[in-house]
Amino acid sequence: MLELYHASPATLTAMTAGAGGVPCTATKAWVCWGWVGDHRDLIAAAVRQHIELTVVAVAIGLLISAPLSYLAWRRRRAAAVILSGTGILYTFPSLALFGFLIPFTGLTFTTAEIALISYTLLVIIRNTLAGLDGVPEDVREAARGMGLTPLQQLLRVELPLAIPTIMAGVRNATVGTIGLVTVTALITYGGVGTLILLGLQKDFRTPLVVGSALSLLLAVVADLLLLGLQRLLTPWTRGAAAR
Amino acid sequence: MNSSTIKGSRTIRFGAIVVVAAVVLTACSKDKKTTSASSSTSAAATSSSAATSSSSAPESSSAPESSAASSAPAESPSAASSSAPATVDKSKKIVVGAANFGESEILANMYVGALKKAGFKAEVKKGNLTRDLLAKALLSGDIQLTAEYVGTDTEYWNVAANGKDAPAKATPDAAATAAALRDLIASKDLVAYDPSPAADQNSFAVTKATADKNSLKTMSDLSKVASTFTLGGPPECPTRPFCQVGLEKTYGLKFKAFKALDPGGPLTKNALTDGKIDIGLVFSSDGGIAARNFVVLEDDKHLQTADNVIPVLRKDIDSPEVKAAIDGVDSKLTTEALTALNKQVDIDKADAADVANKWLADNGLA
Amino acid sequence: MKFWRDVFAWFRDSQHWSGADGVPHRLWEHLQLSATAVLVAMVIALPIALVLGHIGRGGFLAVNVSNIGRAVPSFAILVLAQQATHDIGTKPALIALIALAVPPILTNTYVGVRAVDADVRESARGMGMTGGQMLRQVEAPLAMPVIMAGIRTAAVQVIATATLAALIAGGGLGRYIIDGIAQQDNVQLFAGALLVALFAVVTELSLGRVQRIVTPGGKPSGRPVVGEVGPAGGVSALPR
Numbered sequence: 001m002l003e004l005y006h007a008s009p010a011t012l013t014a015m016t017a018g019a020g021g022v023p024c025t026a027t028k029a030w031v032c033w034g035w036v037g038d039h040r041d042l043i044a045a046a047v048r049q050h051i052e053l054t055v056v057a058v059a060i061g062l063l064i065s066a067p068l069s070y071l072a073w074r075r076r077r078a079a080a081v082i083l084s085g086t087g088i089l090y091t092f093p094s095l096a097l098f099g100f101l102i103p104f105t106g107l108t109f110t111t112a113e114i115a116l117i118s119y120t121l122l123v124i125i126r127n128t129l130a131g132l133d134g135v136p137e138d139v140r141e142a143a144r145g146m147g148l149t150p151l152q153q154l155l156r157v158e159l160p161l162a163i164p165t166i167m168a169g170v171r172n173a174t175v176g177t178i179g180l181v182t183v184t185a186l187i188t189y190g191g192v193g194t195l196i197l198l199g200l201q202k203d204f205r206t207p208l209v210v211g212s213a214l215s216l217l218l219a220v221v222a223d224l225l226l227l228g229l230q231r232l233l234t235p236w237t238r239g240a241a242a243r
Numbered sequence: 244m245n246s247s248t249i250k251g252s253r254t255i256r257f258g259a260i261v262v263v264a265a266v267v268l269t270a271c272s273k274d275k276k277t278t279s280a281s282s283s284t285s286a287a288a289t290s291s292s293a294a295t296s297s298s299s300a301p302e303s304s305s306a307p308e309s310s311a312a313s314s315a316p317a318e319s320p321s322a323a324s325s326s327a328p329a330t331v332d333k334s335k336k337i338v339v340g341a342a343n344f345g346e347s348e349i350l351a352n353m354y355v356g357a358l359k360k361a362g363f364k365a366e367v368k369k370g371n372l373t374r375d376l377l378a379k380a381l382l383s384g385d386i387q388l389t390a391e392y393v394g395t396d397t398e399y400w401n402v403a404a405n406g407k408d409a410p411a412k413a414t415p416d417a418a419a420t421a422a423a424l425r426d427l428i429a430s431k432d433l434v435a436y437d438p439s440p441a442a443d444q445n446s447f448a449v450t451k452a453t454a455d456k457n458s459l460k461t462m463s464d465l466s467k468v469a470s471t472f473t474l475g476g477p478p479e480c481p482t483r484p485f486c487q488v489g490l491e492k493t494y495g496l497k498f499k500a501f502k503a504l505d506p507g508g509p510l511t512k513n514a515l516t517d518g519k520i521d522i523g524l525v526f527s528s529d530g531g532i533a534a535r536n537f538v539v540l541e542d543d544k545h546l547q548t549a550d551n552v553i554p555v556l557r558k559d560i561d562s563p564e565v566k567a568a569i570d571g572v573d574s575k576l577t578t579e580a581l582t583a584l585n586k587q588v589d590i591d592k593a594d595a596a597d598v599a600n601k602w603l604a605d606n607g608l609a
Numbered sequence: 610m611k612f613w614r615d616v617f618a619w620f621r622d623s624q625h626w627s628g629a630d631g632v633p634h635r636l637w638e639h640l641q642l643s644a645t646a647v648l649v650a651m652v653i654a655l656p657i658a659l660v661l662g663h664i665g666r667g668g669f670l671a672v673n674v675s676n677i678g679r680a681v682p683s684f685a686i687l688v689l690a691q692q693a694t695h696d697i698g699t700k701p702a703l704i705a706l707i708a709l710a711v712p713p714i715l716t717n718t719y720v721g722v723r724a725v726d727a728d729v730r731e732s733a734r735g736m737g738m739t740g741g742q743m744l745r746q747v748e749a750p751l752a753m754p755v756i757m758a759g760i761r762t763a764a765v766q767v768i769a770t771a772t773l774a775a776l777i778a779g780g781g782l783g784r785y786i787i788d789g790i791a792q793q794d795n796v797q798l799f800a801g802a803l804l805v806a807l808f809a810v811v812t813e814l815s816l817g818r819v820q821r822i823v824t825p826g827g828k829p830s831g832r833p834v835v836g837e838v839g840p841a842g843g844v845s846a847l848p849r
Contacts, residue, residue, distance in 0.1 A: 103612060179683070208689060
């Protein structure tokens with residue numbers, strides 16, 4: 001493969017990205033493990049940034065969704081407005097959302113986060129409402145019969161029973177956010193999207209493949225972790241049927 | 244009944260944890276915003292957008308002019324770059340901005356390496372996508388120093404101060420252009436040191452086959468075929484005076500179409516090779532032009548001006564030590580060396596930082 | 610205030626409405642790219658999913674292909690297509706968009722057909738229908754709302770990703786956004802964002818209309834119709 005090289009032997013040895021022998025960066029290989037080994041720091045930083053962007057987005061998304069869900073739950077008309085509004089936000093392509101924000105908030109963390117948070121709202125609110133809707137009427141009856149106030153009913157009975165559906169929404173939102181974080185590479189953030197963009201800019205397949213694989217991996221891990229959390233919060237769904 | 248009460252309070256606890264976590268994370272991330280951005284930009288190779296290419300695209304004339312430019316470092320306009328504070332504060336980190344193409348990163352890393360050797364704290368900040376952003380960052384203090392290209396930068400500040408139709412201040416004479424630049428930026432508390440012999444110019448290349456078929460040697464030769472040609476370049480090329488706008492004004496070239504790609508990067512070069520575009524913007528210090536059998540058309544009407552590398556920095560970090568460190572790099576740098584380094588980064592996919600540091604070491608500057 | 614005036618002026622400028630970089634042409638490019646991708650994806654995914662749903666096989670794959678599809682970011686798929694085809698512009702964009710559109714259509718169609726009541730299937734069999742007839746005359750029509758939901762999801766996803774095609778020298782409305790960022794032209798950026806957002810919303814609403822039309826008996830609740838199959842894997846997990 002040396003004939004692929006127009007460089008001098010000196011350059012060759014200098015640029016052997018730790019792989020020993022022929023730099024695989026010269027070939028069109030899909031993954032150059034040498035490059036990966038040499039750039040562990042870069043990759044780790046990208047993953048850290050990705051996690052940070054995701055966690056902040058989902059956390060704030062939850063924070064905002066909670067009161068909105070409550071409002072939608074209590075009043076039908078508010079529900080229509082809230083769901084339409086968050087629905088429209090959800091429909092906007094992420095690039096369009098950046099386009100709306102950049103003239104005002106620039107190429108900043110805030111811009112990235114506002115966009116990411118916007119996409120979590122519909123999913124979480126919609127699933128929260130569905131979860132609350134799904135509480136059997138006789139359970140509600142029983143709660144009323146016990147003399148619980150509507151608020152107590154909500155907090156002690158309806159919400160816990162709605163957790164599986166809410167968590168499904170949180171999982172959905174988290175996986176979606178992890179995917180969207182990659183697009184923030186276009187406004188100088190990106191998490192592992194940075195690696196993907198690097199692949200495009202440098203015509204270099206390794207960071208592209210690494211970035212894509214990591215994004216997939218992060219999504220799967222996040223989904224599993226949240227599933228575990230869900231099981232933790234709803235022990236009555238495990239094992240034998242709850243009494 | 245007991246179970247649902249327990250579950251209910253668990254939910255509340257969970258909710259409380261989420262709220263606290265969100266607040267803590269937001270507070271932390273706000274503090275970390277600048278550091279995580281800069282650490283990820285210094286850690287990540289190129290975290291800026293492919294499409295938001297840098298119009299720091301250097302533009303200068305061809306070889307004869309750069310030898311004229313090589314006399315520039317000989318005269319040191321000490322007048323403009325002195326008035327430095329007597330005691331230099333070395334505890335404050337100097338942030339060097341880089342645009343999103345390999346050469347800019349290499350230069351930034353060289354400056355950082357030289358500054359570190361002089362005892363300063365320094366780091367590279369990428370994500371400064373275009374000249375406008377670099378300029379903004381310099382003015383706001385987000386970055387303190389960046390490597391620019393004297394002709395293009397002069398025109399940038401000229402247009403910013405005097406409007407789009409202002410007569411050009413950049414010429415093929417690097418020294419004179421540098422003086423013009425200093426005049427333009429003095430009021431903004433920015434200074435420029437000496438231009439380097441190394442220059443990087445906007446060039447337009449076709450494949451050898453295209454050149455042979457249409458007998459193309461100079462830019463003027465394009466007038467007979469421009470209307471059938473597709474031009475490829477960075478997305479801002481259609482609005483840039485040394486790109487498509489200049490091609491029209493100086494050479495009267497109106498192309499059939501324009502394809503937005505990247506600043507002289509692999510997308511443009513691949514598109515040229517694959518015949519997706521007929522002519523593309525490349526940088527004269529690109530290490531891969533010869534290997535790819537491209538023919539660079541001569542700028543016979545001198546649209547491009549002297550585009551030697553020149554450091555532009557904020558007055559508040561100007562000091563004899565900084566100047567010595569930076570001038571040390573710039574005076575030793577040649578176009579040939581820069582071209583070879585570019586090749587390592589662009590073709591061999593080496594790290595700009597590694598390449599820069601090795602060059603510094605080889606030249607006794609690390 | 611000036612900014613809004615500039616944006617308004619951008620739309621008023623007749624130059625922005627003609628030529629290769631004009632709104633009609635960019636809109637047409639975007640529409641062409643998106644519609645082609647969705648239609649091709651339908652041609653690929655519908656037959657497979659209908660048959661699989663009918664015979665009840667391949668469920669695990671059919672449901673999870675959508676989860677995986679959602680987990681791989683569309684940006685990555687676009688660049689991967691660009692690298693794999695070593696091309697720029699329409700071809701790699703189309704490949705990436707088709708790859709993105711297939712999973713939701715596949716999954717929703719499969720789940721929709723599977724969800725047809727067992728009793729209904731029984732009676733169809735009892736009436737002497739062949740498998741093919743059952744699929745055509747019973748299962749597919751009953752599954753239509755869910756199938757439409759899948760197509761709608763795919764369409765919106767495709768339109769969004771088609772804006773990214775501008776990164777690899779593609780056309781479409783994303784051009785205004787990418788160029789706006791590169792040229793530091795916030796007015797163009799905002800105008801482009803408006804156009805893209807409008808296009809996406811109009812598509813979502815019109816396909817929503819179509820979905821409502823094909824839903825037999827209308828919806829029970831006033832809530833917005835199903836978007837796509839959720840991670841729980843079943844259509845029933847979502848509100849209707």
